[in-house]
Amino acid sequence: MSTLKDVAEKSGVTVTTVSRMLNGRGYISEKTREKINAAMRELNYKPNELARALSKKRSNFIGLIVPSASNMYFCKVIDCVERLVTGSGYKLLLCTSNDETKKELEYFNMLSASKVAGVILASHTQNIDLSVAIDAPIISIDRIISPRIPSVCSDNYQGGILAAEHLIAKGCRKLAHISGSSYLNMEANKRFFGFKEVCEKEGVPYVAIDATEEQFLSMQYENIIHSLIDSNPDIDGIFTSNDIIAAQVIKICSRRGIRIPQQMKVVGYDDIDLCKFCTPSITTIHQPVRDICQRAVESIVLEQDKKGIPIRVTYPVTLVEREST
Amino acid sequence: MSTLKDVAEKSGVTVTTVSRMLNGRGYISEKTREKINAAMRELNYKPNELARALSKKRSNFIGLIVPSASNMYFCKVIDCVERLVTGSGYKLLLCTSNDETKKELEYFNMLSASKVAGVILASHTQNIDLSVAIDAPIISIDRIISPRIPSVCSDNYQGGILAAEHLIAKGCRKLAHISGSSYLNMEANKRFFGFKEVCEKEGVPYVAIDATEEQFLSMQYENIIHSLIDSNPDIDGIFTSNDIIAAQVIKICSRRGIRIPQQMKVVGYDDIDLCKFCTPSITTIHQPVRDICQRAVESIVLEQDKKGIPIRVTYPVTLVEREST
DNA sequence: GCTTATATATTAACCGTTTGACATATAGAT
DNA sequence: ATCTATATGTCAAACGGTTAATATATAAGC
Numbered sequence: 089m090s091t092l093k094d095v096a097e098k099s100g101v102t103v104t105t106v107s108r109m110l111n112g113r114g115y116i117s118e119k120t121r122e123k124i125n126a127a128m129r130e131l132n133y134k135p136n137e138l139a140r141a142l143s144k145k146r147s148n149f150i151g152l153i154v155p156s157a158s159n160m161y162f163c164k165v166i167d168c169v170e171r172l173v174t175g176s177g178y179k180l181l182l183c184t185s186n187d188e189t190k191k192e193l194e195y196f197n198m199l200s201a202s203k204v205a206g207v208i209l210a211s212h213t214q215n216i217d218l219s220v221a222i223d224a225p226i227i228s229i230d231r232i233i234s235p236r237i238p239s240v241c242s243d244n245y246q247g248g249i250l251a252a253e254h255l256i257a258k259g260c261r262k263l264a265h266i267s268g269s270s271y272l273n274m275e276a277n278k279r280f281f282g283f284k285e286v287c288e289k290e291g292v293p294y295v296a297i298d299a300t301e302e303q304f305l306s307m308q309y310e311n312i313i314h315s316l317i318d319s320n321p322d323i324d325g326i327f328t329s330n331d332i333i334a335a336q337v338i339k340i341c342s343r344r345g346i347r348i349p350q351q352m353k354v355v356g357y358d359d360i361d362l363c364k365f366c367t368p369s370i371t372t373i374h375q376p377v378r379d380i381c382q383r384a385v386e387s388i389v390l391e392q393d394k395k396g397i398p399i400r401v402t403y404p405v406t407l408v409e410r411e412s413t
Numbered sequence: 414m415s416t417l418k419d420v421a422e423k424s425g426v427t428v429t430t431v432s433r434m435l436n437g438r439g440y441i442s443e444k445t446r447e448k449i450n451a452a453m454r455e456l457n458y459k460p461n462e463l464a465r466a467l468s469k470k471r472s473n474f475i476g477l478i479v480p481s482a483s484n485m486y487f488c489k490v491i492d493c494v495e496r497l498v499t500g501s502g503y504k505l506l507l508c509t510s511n512d513e514t515k516k517e518l519e520y521f522n523m524l525s526a527s528k529v530a531g532v533i534l535a536s537h538t539q540n541i542d543l544s545v546a547i548d549a550p551i552i553s554i555d556r557i558i559s560p561r562i563p564s565v566c567s568d569n570y571q572g573g574i575l576a577a578e579h580l581i582a583k584g585c586r587k588l589a590h591i592s593g594s595s596y597l598n599m600e601a602n603k604r605f606f607g608f609k610e611v612c613e614k615e616g617v618p619y620v621a622i623d624a625t626e627e628q629f630l631s632m633q634y635e636n637i638i639h640s641l642i643d644s645n646p647d648i649d650g651i652f653t654s655n656d657i658i659a660a661q662v663i664k665i666c667s668r669r670g671i672r673i674p675q676q677m678k679v680v681g682y683d684d685i686d687l688c689k690f691c692t693p694s695i696t697t698i699h700q701p702v703r704d705i706c707q708r709a710v711e712s713i714v715l716e717q718d719k720k721g722i723p724i725r726v727t728y729p730v731t732l733v734e735r736e737s738t
Numbered sequence: 739g740c741t742t743a744t745a746t747a748t749t750a751a752c753c754g755t756t757t758g759a760c761a762t763a764t765a766g767a768t
Numbered sequence: 769a770t771c772t773a774t775a776t777g778t779c780a781a782a783c784g785g786t787t788a789a790t791a792t793a794t795a796a797g798c
Contacts (some may be wrong), residue, residue: 139754
């Protein structure tokens, strides 16, 4: 593996000159530039990123912490972030925390030790001031972690409003809401508040139940869905806080012979691919994941040059109507 | 941010002593060990991983290249690999190649420049000898890339056999096979060969169609499914090369009023979460993703110490029966 | 008491870059 | 011919670790 020194020797200049060219500082004659380029090509030179980062006291890694990579919503986040990070000349260090604070802290230490350029947090960690643990910009996605850490969210409150309005407009007389684990993501609770507000304004009765953290991670909600329907057989519309719950509602209704959308209408949340693949396909609230991720990555990149970034950014959501309503 | 030197000064020894302790080389008195530990704690010292890697000429990053992170099968791979990599003291650099050779090469150069400890390839790159591009162990998942690059696969041929046998045992009289893009993953083609062999042995007629690369990436197979059914209205069993196609078959049958499993039986491949969430749920061939990933990560770790690893490893698959058959 | 083995600490070079300080060459202005 | 800008290049010290070679202290063996 050839080094800067090899390139310098081969092209008859010093390492400083080569480095200067590589980093676009100072002046370089066209002739020298040519010589260096030729040498680099000939030696198949690739700058050692570790040495470079050590010297600059900053790597071009960006850390992304998600609870899990097997949850389809986070997959979308991972996919978007990876493309954006790479597109901006950085590299993605992926961390899955299982939503455990202990693991999140370990990852923070690890990322800090690798001198990452920034961290994007899509995992919980309520009320922990992580900024002390790392000397790099942090930004959280769809969660507000502490007053000082910037966040980029979608309009969860509005999402709840859209869902409730849609169900009511479609003729539902009694609604239900099933949330993910409200403990894990306080922001997402706003979906319920929006939903609730509309129900109350329109005088439509509703019930609400909350899944546990364990259910969220294992993605198994059958039990609570069954008991919800058992104890409220008159419900004709369900708004779920994520699409995975919605898919299971559909499954259970089908088993129980409840026809969708005739007897029961379902609105999910997130708009993951699953919505399209289900039969019937799922009406849902579309989160602008791409926009959110783009903002997050941009923030990290901008903060490299100490440019100020807004502390709170909110993107609008939209309702996507499919077969389940 | 404190350094080794700070720790050494604070505990009244030299950096070598501290480093020696950190790396568990040579001898350290219990007293010294205590002093150093106290100093490290007090200074909240974290070794700079970049410096360490530079010095050792090898980082503890492991690169994973997948076509896309939004495909549910690869999500599972990402999730498994991340956990295993972290569990072995490494960090995951995630790369999404879109199955483009050019991008894969770029990623290889990038990974090489970051002195990764190894690369796990779950993306195509047929017949390119990537080992020249990087001085680190490479291992491919579910693909055979070149004679010299080790791979870990599941038994695709057997998967095809299980699927066909199951459909025939369930009473199907005419079968169809829809493959992903056979161009992208030659290994997966063996699923068809296994399927074909059983059909021929049992004297069951079949048709086979192949999706395009574009369809694989966009996950939209509706067109070919419609035309398959249009031109072969007598098919009563379909074996698809991945679960996403299977979900769409179910969707289209439902639209066309073809009842599943009564009039049409469907077997998918991979056993991603989607199978459970679909209505009806999907019978599929289960790939032991965890085992495969574990083997892959272990291989990379073992090769750090130049331990030999087998060039080809194959894991068995199983059929998981659900509602679609 | 002297030699040897074992335990512990030190010095300094190296990993591959970046970069501030400084040197030299060239050309234009006076 | 001298002075000043401007262009081009060089030296050497960081960055934060690792590690081979070497020195010193301690205990054991005879």
